[in-house]
Amino acid sequence: MQRVEPRTVWMAQNEGPELWDLRLFWSWRWEAWFNASLKTLGELYNQSEGFHVIQTIYGCDLREDNVIQVFYQDSYDGRDFLSLDKETMTWVAADIGAQITKRRWDAEVDDNQGWKHYLEEYCRERLSQEIEYGKETLQRKVRPTARVSDRSSHDGLTTLSCKVSGFYPQDITVTWLRNGESRQQVTYSEGILPSGDGTYQTWVTMEIDPMIKAHYSCHVEHESLLEPLSVPWEPNNSLIPIVAGVIIAVVLVGVIIGVVVWKKRLPGKEPGMGGFPGLGGPCTHP
Template sequence: MALALRLLLLGAVALQGGRSRLHSRRVLDMVVSEPGLELPWFSRVVYVDDQVTYVYTSGTKRAEPYTVWMAQNEGPEFWELMTWWGQRFQKWYNTSLNTLSQLYNQSEGFHIIQTKYGCDLREDNVIQGFYQDSYDGRDFLTFDKETMTWVAADIGAQITKRRWDAEVNDNQQWKRYVEGNCISWLRNALEFGKETLQRKVHPTARVSDRSSHDGLTTLSCKVSGFYPRDITVTWLRNGESRQQETYSEGILPSGDGTYQTCVTMEIDPKIKAHYSCHVEHESLLEPLSVSWEPHNNLIPVVAGVITAVVLMGVIIGVVVWKKKRPGKKGDGYAVAQAHDQGSSGSDVSAKGK
């Protein structure tokens, strides 16, 4: 492989940035041996953090901006350079597919290579690079930054590993690539898209509970509306973290440019303890804590008794009121009938006289 191509493929597994905010530039390459209508033969998608900045495919044969702020700020020279790299990799992957199919003694059919590489930049200016690839959904090679050597995932990858390990000069230039083009492109994108990429949105947290099996109770802490994506959510019992006892559904997009997550934990409600949901996010000056208040079982009973008493009082009042009401149609007719009979009797008596 040519030196220039190898420089973009070298890297190391990305490191977690602790509480310092991590910004990343990621290049995701995919090539398939049998393309379809919606699956191009080769595609490259470049991310800065969670935003797609540009896309190159074998169909368009050009690198095209995917955000307004990239289109408005990068000039023709940048897009020509990205197009050139895309076309070079497209040719290289074509050769790689043939090489790997022979290496694994495979016949013609559907095969896929996926590669992810790039650089990370933390707010404390620590820089890291990363690289990982796979063939037909299985790990193939990764790069060990400590030993400056490649790590093969299986016997088939050993051949490529030995060849690439021998190219010591190429591997040493990884540091210059990370501190040069990759970080430069990342910094530019962070400035161009700072209103999106560098914004901070506070999370909101809500706790709830539901009955579970064997008399247990499941506590849920839903945290939503936060950006950036990285967040720490834990349940505390009497102020101590219960991380090993919790389950998380992962961090998911909310659909409005922010993220959400939910963390649950099962407890025995008979054991008296104070439970709270603890949230740490870079938008918060101090951690957010939301306590869970257990339901008092007497409340629904007392509420039911009060409701029954009030209802009984209403019924009794209505009955008494109806008995005392003089304007009922039936009662008025009876009184009038009695009065008519009395008048008739008086008339008869008068005639008798």
């Protein structure tokens, strides 16, 4: 659509079209820069065709200790390429191919000073202003909910899963405990993802041997909680009642059929023992 739009109410209410026009202008500049860079990197790595990706992330973070941290990093085809050393305002090359770009960018003193001004002054000012705009939303705390489940895995193992959802802010620690001890080194996480409603969600899984008796629980730490949330895993013991229910149902069906057959023959001649629907009779056949 070739335009930049605010995605939150508190930004739309506090900023006019000038900011969005400025960011659209820089989007066009980035588009031209990416196109030129893709061509240059294709020549640098001797790539005449195929699908290639440049990714750039830059900005400033407000940490929990109220320190604002600035950053800039480029990647090419999913691998680190260049990053900015903010202390020396020089570029750090991640591989041999990036050395050529590093030397050229290090020589661009004016451009580097421009990045220094942007990251350490403009970005900090914008971040502080936008936090003030959205403080009711950004500084809220929403408690997480946690649910544990299990499923059969390979070689007779069981996979335990802990889904934690509905929390804000994003930072959270979720670990599986066995008999009260962390098993973080053998757990797998999908990462922290947006839920679509302004909160976040995550999953943490772990494989266990169900034959080894132990107490497992999902341990959640989040700044909205006065104390950590702990949800125990209870082994699934529902198989035995289900099997017993099936057996009882089969017996009842047999009894009902027997009664129906017996009553059907009541009006006629009284049956002898040979016609009784008992052992060996037709009603016992599946």
